[in-house]
Amino acid sequence: MNLDLLGWSDDLALSLAPFAAQSLQVGRVARQHKQLYTLYTEGGEFAAEISGKFRYQVQRTEDLPCVGDWVVIAATGQTANIQHLLPRHTLFSRKVAGATTDIQLIAANLDSVFLVCGLDDDFNLRRIERYLVMIWESGARPIIVLNKVDIGEQIEQRLLDLEAIAVGIPIVQISALHDQGLDALNPWLQPGQTVALVGSSGVGKSTLTNQLVGEQVQAVQAVRADDSRGRHTTTSRQLICLPSGAILIDTPGLRELQLWTAQTGVSTAFNEIEALAGHCRFRDCQHQQEPGCAVQAALGNGQLEIQRLQSYQKLRKEKAYLHRKQDQKAQINTKARWKQITKSMRQRDKWQ
Missing domain, CATH: 3.40.50.300 (P-loop containing nucleotide triphosphate hydrolases)
Known part of the structure; x- marks a missing residue:
C-alpha cells in the first residue's frame, strides 16, 4: 500500500526518524476490536497487538492507539507488535x-x-x-x-x-x-x-x-x-x-454526546456569543442579570436567540463539571500509584 495515499506526511516522517536504526516499520490503524488491531502498511495488511513494554508505559486511555492512528511496529510474517504511537495532529x-x-x-x-x-x-x-x-x-x-x-x-x-x-x-x-x-x-x-x-x-x-x-x-x-x-x-x-x-x-451513530475535552470547542462553536461577552461591563459576567451585559442586550434586540444562549450556557456548565470529575479521577489515580510504590518499597526493604 502507498503510505502517501494513507495520509503519510513530512511531519510523521520526522517523528519516525528516531526509530530508523531499529529496523521497525510504520502502519496505520484501520480497525480495532478490543485489544486487537488491523494495520495497513507498505507491506500489506497486518494483524497486531500492543507490545508488553508499550502497554506498561501507557498511563492514560488516550495514549492507546485508535482507528486512524499511525504506529511503529515490529513485524513477523503478517502479524506485528505495536511498539510506539506516533504524534496525532487531530x-x-x-x-x-x-x-x-x-x-x-x-x-x-x-x-x-x-x-x-x-x-x-x-x-x-x-x-x-x-x-x-x-x-x-x-x-x-x-x-x-x-x-x-x-x-x-x-x-x-x-x-x-x-x-x-x-x-x-x-x-x-x-x-x-x-x-x-x-x-x-x-x-x-x-x-x-x-x-x-x-x-x-x-x-x-x-x-x-x-x-x-x-x-x-x-x-x-x-x-x-x-x-x-x-x-x-x-x-x-x-x-x-x-x-x-x-x-x-x-463511525457508529452516537446516542450520547458527552464532551471529554472542551478547551476551545465551545468558544469556537459559539464564537458570536464569545465576541459579545468581550463587550460586557464585567469580565466575570455570567450573562444573567448583570448590568452592562452585552449578551443580554443582544437577546433584547433580537441579535441573539434565547435557545442559542441556553445551549452555550449548558455546554459551559458541562465543561466545568467534566473538569472537576477529571481532576478527582487524577487525584485518585495518583494516590493509588503512590500507595503501590510505597507497598513495593516496604516489601523490598523487608527482604533486604
Whole structure:
C-alpha cells in the first residue's frame, strides 16, 4: 500500500526518524476490536497487538492507539507488535457513555469531519451544536452534510437556522440514496485526505459510504417511520480507502454526546456569543442579570436567540463539571500509584 495515499506526511516522517536504526516499520490503524488491531502498511495488511513494554508505559486511555492512528511496529510474517504511537495532529473523542469518567477514542488524524444530518423528523439544531463543539475540539474541519433532500421538508428554513449557528462552515445538500449532490464533497475527498463520517443513527452514513466506495461495504437499514430514528447498522469504526484516493472512516451513530475535552470547542462553536461577552461591563459576567451585559442586550434586540444562549450556557456548565470529575479521577489515580510504590518499597526493604 502507498503510505502517501494513507495520509503519510513530512511531519510523521520526522517523528519516525528516531526509530530508523531499529529496523521497525510504520502502519496505520484501520480497525480495532478490543485489544486487537488491523494495520495497513507498505507491506500489506497486518494483524497486531500492543507490545508488553508499550502497554506498561501507557498511563492514560488516550495514549492507546485508535482507528486512524499511525504506529511503529515490529513485524513477523503478517502479524506485528505495536511498539510506539506516533504524534496525532487531530483526535475526535467523547466521554464514554454512562457515569464512568473516561475517554472514548473515536478516530485520529482526521483532516475533515462530515457531520451528516438527516433532513427528516430527526433534524435537531441543539444536537448539531454539540457535534460542532466536539469536531472543533478535535482539531479537524467540520463540514455539515444535509442528507435526504429528496424527502426533506422546510429545507430553506432549516438552512437559515443552520447558517445562524454554523457561520463559515460549509453546508452541502445531498441525497445519498439517490446519488444526488455527492460531487460537492470532492474538495475534501482528495488523495491522502482523511475524512470521518459522524452523526446519529439513521442519518444515512452507511448509504453515503457505499456510494463513495462504489459498492456496498456497509449494511443499511430503514429508519423508524414514527420518529425517523435509526438503528445501529455500523457497529465499529474502520478505515476505508476510496477510489478518489481519500481515506474514509465511518463511525457508529452516537446516542450520547458527552464532551471529554472542551478547551476551545465551545468558544469556537459559539464564537458570536464569545465576541459579545468581550463587550460586557464585567469580565466575570455570567450573562444573567448583570448590568452592562452585552449578551443580554443582544437577546433584547433580537441579535441573539434565547435557545442559542441556553445551549452555550449548558455546554459551559458541562465543561466545568467534566473538569472537576477529571481532576478527582487524577487525584485518585495518583494516590493509588503512590500507595503501590510505597507497598513495593516496604516489601523490598523487608527482604533486604
